[in-house]
Amino acid sequence: MSREAFERFRARVLEDPTLQSALQATPDLATFLVLAQRLSAEQGCALTESDLRDALDAARRTWRERWI
Amino acid sequence: MSPEATAPPLDESWVPIRVHGDAGGLEVDWCHLGPERFTAPFFDQTVEDRLRHPFALLFQHRTSIDALVERQRIRPGLPVRGLVFHMSRCGSTLLAQLLAALPRHVVLSEAGPVDTVLRAHRELPGLTDAQRITWLQAVVAALGQRRHPDEEAVFLKLDAWHALELPLFQRAFPGVPWVFLYREPLEVMASHARHRGAHMLPGALGLAPREAAGMPTTSLDEYGARMLARICEAGLRAFQHRRDAPARLVDFTQLHASAADLLPELFDLKLTADERQHLREVAGRDAKNPVLPFEENRDEKARGLTPEARAQTERHLRSAYERLEAERQGR
Numbered sequence: 001m002s003r004e005a006f007e008r009f010r011a012r013v014l015e016d017p018t019l020q021s022a023l024q025a026t027p028d029l030a031t032f033l034v035l036a037q038r039l040s041a042e043q044g045c046a047l048t049e050s051d052l053r054d055a056l057d058a059a060r061r062t063w064r065e066r067w068i
Numbered sequence: 069m070s071p072e073a074t075a076p077p078l079d080e081s082w083v084p085i086r087v088h089g090d091a092g093g094l095e096v097d098w099c100h101l102g103p104e105r106f107t108a109p110f111f112d113q114t115v116e117d118r119l120r121h122p123f124a125l126l127f128q129h130r131t132s133i134d135a136l137v138e139r140q141r142i143r144p145g146l147p148v149r150g151l152v153f154h155m156s157r158c159g160s161t162l163l164a165q166l167l168a169a170l171p172r173h174v175v176l177s178e179a180g181p182v183d184t185v186l187r188a189h190r191e192l193p194g195l196t197d198a199q200r201i202t203w204l205q206a207v208v209a210a211l212g213q214r215r216h217p218d219e220e221a222v223f224l225k226l227d228a229w230h231a232l233e234l235p236l237f238q239r240a241f242p243g244v245p246w247v248f249l250y251r252e253p254l255e256v257m258a259s260h261a262r263h264r265g266a267h268m269l270p271g272a273l274g275l276a277p278r279e280a281a282g283m284p285t286t287s288l289d290e291y292g293a294r295m296l297a298r299i300c301e302a303g304l305r306a307f308q309h310r311r312d313a314p315a316r317l318v319d320f321t322q323l324h325a326s327a328a329d330l331l332p333e334l335f336d337l338k339l340t341a342d343e344r345q346h347l348r349e350v351a352g353r354d355a356k357n358p359v360l361p362f363e364e365n366r367d368e369k370a371r372g373l374t375p376e377a378r379a380q381t382e383r384h385l386r387s388a389y390e391r392l393e394a395e396r397q398g399r
Contacts, residue, residue, distance in 0.1 A: 029122055033122075066180065
C-alpha cells in the first residue's frame with residue numbers, strides 16, 4: 001500500500017513544477033523527509049518517514065546495481 | 069516505476085543517467101541534475117554527487133528510448149567538438165579533466181548511457197547500426213545540453229573498448245576531431261594488474277571471450293593483452309582510414325611532457341594566456357583524484373608485472389604499440 005502511495009506521490013511531483021521546486025530546495029535529508037510527508041498528505045497519498053526511507057533505499061539500490 | 073507514455077516536457081536540467089531494458093526494448097531514467105557540471109573525472113561520479121540530494125534520487129522520470137530520440141528533435145544540444153579514444157591507463161582522464169577545466173566545455177567522461185546504447189545490439193538481436201547511431205546521437209544530445217551560459221561545446225571521453233566502434237562513431241559524428249591515446253604496454257598492463265578494467269575481464273562486457281579477443285584465451289593476462297592489442301589495432305586502423313575528420317595518435321609520453329600545451333592543438337582550441345596557465349595547473353594534479361598532485365609512477369607501474377604478464381604483453385601487445393608509434397612518427 002505504501003509503495004502504491006509513493007508511486008502516486010512521485011507521479012504528482014513529476015507533473016507539478018511547484019512541488020518539484022519545493023522539494024529541490026531542501027537538500028538536507030531531515031528537512032526533506034518532513035516536507036515530503038506534509039506534501040504527500042496534502043496530495044492525498046500520505047507517506048510516513050519510513051515509507052520515504054524505503055523509497056530512498058530502493059532508489060539507491062537501483063543505481064548501485066545498474067551494471068548487474 | 070513504469071515508463072511514462074509520452075515524453076514529459078523535460079527541460080535541460082533533466083539528463084539521462086541510466087539506459088536499461090531487455091529484449092522488450094530500452095528505457096531511460098532521467099535525473100534532475102540541476103546546475104551540476106560534469107567536472108568529476110568520470111560521469112558516474114558527477115551523478116553520484118547529485119544523487120546525494122534526496123529529490124534527485126527519488127524523483128526521476130522514466131521514458132522509452134523513443135522519447136529520448138524525440139527530445140533530441142526538440143532540444144538538439146550543443147555541438148560535439150571532440151572524441152577521445154584510448155587503450156586505458158594512458159592519460160585519457162587527464163585529457164578529459166583538462167577539457168572540463170574550461171567552463172565552455174561539457175565533457176562526458178565514460179558515460180554509462182553512451183555505453184549502454186552502443187552495446188544494445190547484444191541484448192536486442194537484429195538491431196541495426198543505423199538505430200544505434202540514432203540512439204547514440206540522442207543520448208549525447210540529451211547529456212550535452214547547455215546548462216550554464218558559458219557552455220558551448222561537447223567532448224566525449226569514451227570507454228577503452230569503444231575504440232572497437234570507431235567507425236560507428238565516425239558515422240554518428242562526421243567531421244568531429246578525434247584522438248586515440250596509447251602508452252607503453254608494460255605500464256598499461258601493470259596498472260591493470262593492480263586493478264583490472266572491465267574490458268580486461270572475460271565476459272564482463274557481455275562479450276564471449278572468443279568474440280571479445282578474437283581467439284581462445286588461457287589466462288587473464290593473455291586475454292587482457294589481446295584485448296588491448298585489439299583496441300590499439302582498431303585505433304590504428306581508423307587512423308589509417310580517416311577521411312573527413314582531423315585525427316591524431318597520441319602517446320602518453322607526449323601528454324606527460326606537456327598536456328596543457330598539446331590540448332589546444334588536438335582540438336583546435338583558442339585559449340587565452342590565463343586559460344593556458346590554468347590548464348598547466350590542472351595538468352599538475354592527479355587526474356583521477358584531483359586533490360592530489362600528479363606523481364610520476366612509470367617505473368613503479370612496470371615493476372608490478374609478473375613474468376607471465378610480461379611475456380603475454382610482449383607476445384600479443386608489443387607489435388600493435390610499435391605500429392602505432394611508427395604511424396604517429398611517420399616511419
